[in-house]
Amino acid sequence: xxxxxxxxxxxxxxxxxxxVDSDLVDRFADALWMENGLGEHTLSAxxxxxxxxxxxxxxxxxxxxxxxxxxxxxxxxxxxxxxRGRALRSSARLLSSLRRFYRYLVREGLRxxxxxxxxxxxxxxxxxxxxxxxxxxxTLLAAPDVSQPIGLRDRxxxxxxxxxxxxxxxxxxxxxxxINLNQGVVRVLGKxxxxxxxxIGDEAVGWVSRYLANGRxxxxxxxxxxxxxxxxxxxxxxxxxxxxxxxxxxxxTGIPGPLSPHTLRHAFATHLVxxxxxxxxxxxxxxxxxxxxxxxxxxxxxxxxxxxxxxxxPRG
Numbered sequence: 561x562x563x564x565x566x567x568x569x570x571x572x573x574x575x576x577x578x579x580v581d582s583d584l585v586d587r588f589a590d591a592l593w594m595e596n597g598l599g600e601h602t603l604s605a606x607x608x609x610x611x612x613x614x615x616x617x618x619x620x621x622x623x624x625x626x627x628x629x630x631x632x633x634x635x636x637x638x639x640x641x642x643x644r645g646r647a648l649r650s651s652a653r654l655l656s657s658l659r660r661f662y663r664y665l666v667r668e669g670l671r672x673x674x675x676x677x678x679x680x681x682x683x684x685x686x687x688x689x690x691x692x693x694x695x696x697x698x699t700l701l702a703a704p705d706v707s708q709p710i711g712l713r714d715r716x717x718x719x720x721x722x723x724x725x726x727x728x729x730x731x732x733x734x735x736x737x738x739i740n741l742n743q744g745v746v747r748v749l750g751k752x753x754x755x756x757x758x759x760i761g762d763e764a765v766g767w768v769s770r771y772l773a774n775g776r777x778x779x780x781x782x783x784x785x786x787x788x789x790x791x792x793x794x795x796x797x798x799x800x801x802x803x804x805x806x807x808x809x810x811x812x813t814g815i816p817g818p819l820s821p822h823t824l825r826h827a828f829a830t831h832l833v834x835x836x837x838x839x840x841x842x843x844x845x846x847x848x849x850x851x852x853x854x855x856x857x858x859x860x861x862x863x864x865x866x867x868x869x870x871x872x873x874p875r876g
Contacts, residue, residue: 573611581614581626588664597752609657613637627665631675634658638679652681691826696815697722700824703809710792712775714805716767717789717797721821723764724748725828725846728821732797734788736772741765750847758845 574582588610589603610626616637617624624633642651659676666674692700701718705711721731730748738747744760760768768788780794787796803820810819825846832842 573608573615576618577611577614578618578625581610584626584665584670585610585614585661588661591664592660597754605653606657606661609654610661612641613658616640626661627670629675631678634675634679655679655681691830692815692817692819692823694831697824697827697831699813700806700809700815700819703813706770709775709778712767712771713779713789714809716764716771716775717802718806718809718824719764719767720746720760721824722828723761724758725825725832726758727751727825727847728799728802731821732787732789732799732802735786736788737786739768739788741769741772748847751849754847754849756844756847 585607589607592598614626617629662674662676665671704714706715724746730750744765746758746760748756748758779790783794785794789797791797806819829842829846
C-alpha cells in the first residue's frame with residue numbers, strides 16, 4: 561500500500577473533525593488572516609494542528625470539544641504526538657498553535673481560562689544560522705563581472721541584500737518606485753504586507769545607481785518592467801534564479817559552506833550586532849515581529865567571539 565501523503569492526512573483530519581470544532585477553527589483562522597495577514601500555508605498549518613486535537617479529543621471522549629479541553633487533555637495530546645515520533649521542534653510549534661488558539665478563545669469570551677498557560681515548551685538547542693565573516697562577504701560581493709549587465713545587476717543585488725538585510729522575496733519583488741537613492745532608503749514590503757523603511761548605505765547606493773544607469777536598460781531593451789531587478793528576458797528575477805547566481809559565485813570564489821540569499825541576511829544582522837548595534841534596531845531593520853527571533857544573533861556574535869579567542873589567545 562502506498563504511503564498516505566501529508567495533504568491526504570490533512571484532508572482526512574478535516575473530514576473527521578466535528579462540525580462545532582470545525583466552525584470554531586474557521587473563525588479563528590479568519591481572525592488570524594484579518595489581524596495578521598497570515599498566508600495560506602501558515603493558516604493551513606494552524607487548521608491541521610487544531611483538527612488533529614479535535615479528532616483526538618473526540619476519540620478519547622465522544623462529547624469532548626476544543627472549547628472545553630483542559631490542560632490535562634492538551635498534555636495528553638502532546639504526549640501522544642511525541643510518542644508517535646513527532647520531533648521536539650515540531651511539538652513546540654504545535655504547542656504554539658494551541659496557545660494562540662486558546663488565547664483567542666479567552667479574548668473572545670468563549671472561555672474563562674487558558675489551558676496552555678502552565679504548559680512549558682519543550683527545551684531544545686536552537687541551531688545557529690550559518691553566516692559569513694566580513695572578509696568572505698567582501699569576496700562574494702566582488703565576484704560578479706561588473707563589465708557585463710548581468711554582473712552589474714548581480715553586484716547591485718548582493719550589495720543591497722547585505723546592506724539592508726532583506727529577505728530574498730523582498731529583494732526580487734522590489735519595484736523601482738520603492739527605492740529612493742537620493743535619500744538612501746528603501747520601502748520594503750515584508751511578511752503580512754507590513755512595510756518598513758530601511759537605510760541603504762553609500763556603497764549599495766553607488767552600485768544600484770550604476771546598475772540603473774548601465775545595466776537595467778540593457779537587460780530590458782525596448783521592453784518595460786516595474787521590478788528593479790530583471791532577468792535576461794526582461795522579466796522579474798525568481799528566488800530560485802538568484803539562489804543559483806549566488807551558488808555560482810560561491811563556487812567561483814571558493815567560499816566554504818552552503819550559501820544562500822538568506823546567508824547574507826544573517827551576515828547583515830550578525831555584523832551589526834558585532835559592531836554594537838542595539839537589538840531593537842536590528843529587529844526593526846529585519847522586520848521581525850518578535851524580539852526573541854532577533855536574539856539569535858547575540859548567540860551568533862558570542863560564538864564568533866569565542867572562536868576568535870581560541871584562534872588568537874595564547875591560552876585559547
